[in-house]
Amino acid sequence: MAEFKRPTNEQEFENNFSPIKVLMNKSEAILESSKCLFCYDAPCTKACPTHIDIPLFIRQINSGNMTGSAMTIYASNYMGNLCGKVCPVEVLCEGSCVYVNQGVKAVEIGRLQNYATHKVLSEKIHIFSEGEKVNKKVAIIGGGPAGLSCASELRKAGIEVDIYEGRKMAAGLALHGIAPYKIANEDVLEELNYLQEQFHFNIIYNSFIKTKADVAKLEKEYDAVFLGIGNSSTSALNIPGEDKKEVYGAVEIIEELRMKKSNLVYGNKVIVFGGGNTAMDAASESARMGAETVLLAYRRSKENMGAYEFEYDLAKSAGVKAYFNVAPVEILGDEKVTGVKFIKTEIKDGKLKTIAGSEFNEKCDMVIKATGQSRHFELFDNISKLEIDDFGRIVVDENFRTTNPKYYAGGDAVNGGKEVVNSVAEGKVAATSIIKQLTKI
């Protein structure tokens, strides 16, 4: 009945989740790169949070300097391959391409970027070198994009780096949380290995830093600490029935999906709460897992939805339906969920209010909450003088240094939860600040 059938083996899973962005072939790359105008003070570079010199790397592809092109990309963004695939280019570089002002299709910057990074990754062409050893050590908590970017920049300056990663694999949400049709696990790990082979940073897996004792040890043994810890698990909605079976947080279920693939037991009638990009991802993924019906339920109107238009379009194209101005009040069922009771909402006196007596039920066998993640308050409490803002984000200055001078931070824990590219940018800026501080330049 639904567009996608439930995948029952690896191959079927790969088919349902085949990459949306396909690698360019050489002819395509030459044609597409020829379109780039080589703008002066290019808007695409400005729109990119890592400010990659896009006209340059595209011109280098066009003139056959593939290594140079990759070097240009990686000089600004240590996870150039990942970003090329998962960045919302429609609202970043490609969205600002001057061609758009003419009503002409933007240059396919993201795919061109991958064309270049793929070359050096697949052929193992090394372009970095670790700096001459400096007698300083930095601990990085969290081996996600922010931490990896910070680590790479520190290693380039010759500073020793230990990354404390809580999971058994690194790359954080890049490996565990991104929609599978955007990038495959192997590709994320390939880039991680590429960085590690050249920078030799040390990753200690299965080590969560939580307690006062953990923290004290780090403060004693390291000259600085970078917090790349991201956000915590999905926040509770605090509605009755939330603890029933088959009620999941979006971040948690996406991780299971990436790891278990076709072996994951999945619902047939899925309801997703939320209106952000994570909700869109969860909905699109549910459709691709062959759910017969997928319903997005957002408590505000479509205009207020935070998700990118193109992510919503993608979900809709897979058959996802959306209800707006509905809020869940109870999750129904016995041990397992059988439905959700909603209440309609409206704006009254500038505030979102529920409409009395407008409750209705919607049947389902799986609920995914994509309404936000909580923060690592447990760790925050154990770091002295660490200021946290009203939204639970670590407060930093323009150097990404926290209010405890030994600690720097970047990524989702600081910006609240943006894109991978923001984390990569912030990790690198934090590293340059750390380098300045530790080497007193």
Place this chain on the structure above:
Amino acid sequence: MSTKSSKNKLASNLAGIKSPNPFWLASAPPTNSGYQIMKAFDAGWGGAVWKTMGIPVVNTSSRYGAVSYKGNRMSGFNNIELISDRTLADNLREIEEVKKYFPDNAVVGSLMVQSKEEWHQIIKDVENAGVDGIELNFGCPHGMCERGMGSAVGQDPEVLALITSWVMEVAKVPVIVKLSPNVSHIQDPAIAAKKGGANAVSLINTIQSIIGVDIDNFVPYPTVDGKSTNGGYCGPAVKPIALNMVKNVAKIPGYNLPISGIGGIENWRDAVEFILMGATNVQVCTAVMHYGFGIIREMVTGLEQYMSDKVFNSIDEMVGKALPNVQKWENLNLKYKIVAEIEESKCIGCQLCYIACEDGAHQAIKLSENGESRIPKIIEENCVGCNLCSLVCPVESCISMVRKDNGKEELTWTERTERGDIPTTFNDKMAGGLGHFVPEPKKAIEYRLSSKK
């Protein structure tokens, strides 16, 4: 991220004029002012040849035209602009200032005057201002030549040698003679420059041309109040002509004068091509007028990567490396046989190779029988290995040329001539095309003839 070596592998030295890399700006609007040249040096250019100084001119409004080939803007560029319209005093003052801030970048003064006294005076002036070298403009193909300067000199080797010798009487810095391509034999002015005592030559200047005609108003471009004139052509379109002329000069027996290569250079690959054909450094104009000084960042990184890949430690190691492989036609190996091969998995079925070969070459490609596939097939016995198909094919690496001779035999036209194995009569049985299958003429209109039956 680049190699840690402290030696600058891109360091350039043209006849004693040093610059941190071999990329210079050519004498043109981008080098009109010290402001522009400082910007360029700041961006990474190695040197600049000042816009030609002399008696200041008055320029027209419109000045430029361009060929836009199928949407690719400025694939060829035309100008009817003359030399500098600024006073010498302004130029000299700015040369001094540029040299003050950029002592290691090459500033070359391009000059065009008439009498010996004028040459001597202006040379002293620019040398006092601090130029690292002088370039003699014997190439301007419009406006100045009508007054007996520019290409009027470039086209007359005796005059060129004479004027060069005047310059060499007083010049203390190295002197480059810029050659005009509007000659039938570039070797003549090149040799004349050497005879006159020049230290180096630069080529090519612009090619005499009419870039296009406004067919609605019956006047060529650029149009100045309804009228036009011929101009100087440059840009990517002229690169092949420039490469050939650089080669011709580099291959003059015993020449030994360093060459500065000019002509449609836009990226690192173009620059390498010129260097391999004998240029010691390169000069760029049109690409800068199109994109600004920022193109240098692609050129420098590209050249660095090429040198790293090919393990060249200096530009000198590259200069003229392709020259030994450039021969006279009569010394090419006629035993060398290649035929085309289509990689079917890559073919997209445009059938351009088919129609190019069918109409434009040797009818050695056929379409599939009963049109069941759109992938053409090579008729190997008819293929002469001209490789036209490989040029029209829009898919990278879809058509390749495969060697068919055993690679052990070599026989040139010269050798065949010595042996008497060449066609000498009109119906000679040694004609190269004899026995090659050519369809009967009326097969072209068979469909018409059969319906008339």
